[in-house]
Amino acid sequence: MSARVVTISAAFGARGDVVGPAVAERLALPFLDRAIPVQVAGEIGCTLEEALAHDGRAESGIGRILAGAARLPNVALGAMDVYLPEQAIIRPEEFVEHTERVIHQAAEQGGGVLLGRAAAVVLAGLPGVLHVRLDGPRERRLAVAAYELAKAGTAAPAGRRGRAAGGTRGPGGATGTPDRDVERMLDDNDRARTAYVKHFYGADPADPRLYHLVIDTTRLPASAAVDLIAAAARAL
Numbered sequence: 001m002s003a004r005v006v007t008i009s010a011a012f013g014a015r016g017d018v019v020g021p022a023v024a025e026r027l028a029l030p031f032l033d034r035a036i037p038v039q040v041a042g043e044i045g046c047t048l049e050e051a052l053a054h055d056g057r058a059e060s061g062i063g064r065i066l067a068g069a070a071r072l073p074n075v076a077l078g079a080m081d082v083y084l085p086e087q088a089i090i091r092p093e094e095f096v097e098h099t100e101r102v103i104h105q106a107a108e109q110g111g112g113v114l115l116g117r118a119a120a121v122v123l124a125g126l127p128g129v130l131h132v133r134l135d136g137p138r139e140r141r142l143a144v145a146a147y148e149l150a151k152a153g154t155a156a157p158a159g160r161r162g163r164a165a166g167g168t169r170g171p172g173g174a175t176g177t178p179d180r181d182v183e184r185m186l187d188d189n190d191r192a193r194t195a196y197v198k199h200f201y202g203a204d205p206a207d208p209r210l211y212h213l214v215i216d217t218t219r220l221p222a223s224a225a226v227d228l229i230a231a232a233a234r235a236l
Helices: 016-027 035-044 048-053 062-069 092-108 138-152 180-201 222-235
Strands: 005-010 074-077 080-083 112-115 129-135 213-216
Touching (some): 138 180
Parallel strands (some): 005 112, 129 213
Antiparallel strands (some): 074 080
8 A cells, every 4th residue: 555645854954845846746646845834824814924933844034033023013124114913923832733734634635745844743653654754964964955055046155175175065976065154054943843843742853763764865866765755655
């Protein structure tokens, strides 16, 4: 029997945003990542930014700024004055409850590939669900993150230095030395995602006992990881 639900927990720099959609395409399943907070925001009646402020995969950005600012009636964001009414404050527990409901609905109504949101814990023990963890050593995840951010143009390109100059090797043999901003981004995301799972579920997302399959995607190419996950899903 082939698994109709695959949960993927990915550390920052472990290429979950690449592997997740590719697995969904391979298994002909919907990919559920940003669609989850969008649906939750609609159910709760808040903005996407407010929903993302409580999301386990939220990056540090406008969502978190609004979350902190929402306690004040008027907040200046850049050159703008923004009025944030008291009722805009969303309890984190309410967001998590709705997120769990959306995850269970996805599992019961056709399945899908779910990235993050502690889905492996939420669906633990449910038959026909494959739980996967993507991870790797911090140094190699930093190299992957620096390479991917530079390629996307969202960060200053990492210097293409050889190993002798202190560079680390990224995907496809590219070398680069991650700057402090990338290090800070990785540490902040690791800390936030771990805190989310520990706070709401009392679990460590890096615990291998939560998963059927743990893959170091800093050493294996994304295509190999997709092959492994697809094969495991079909064998489950």
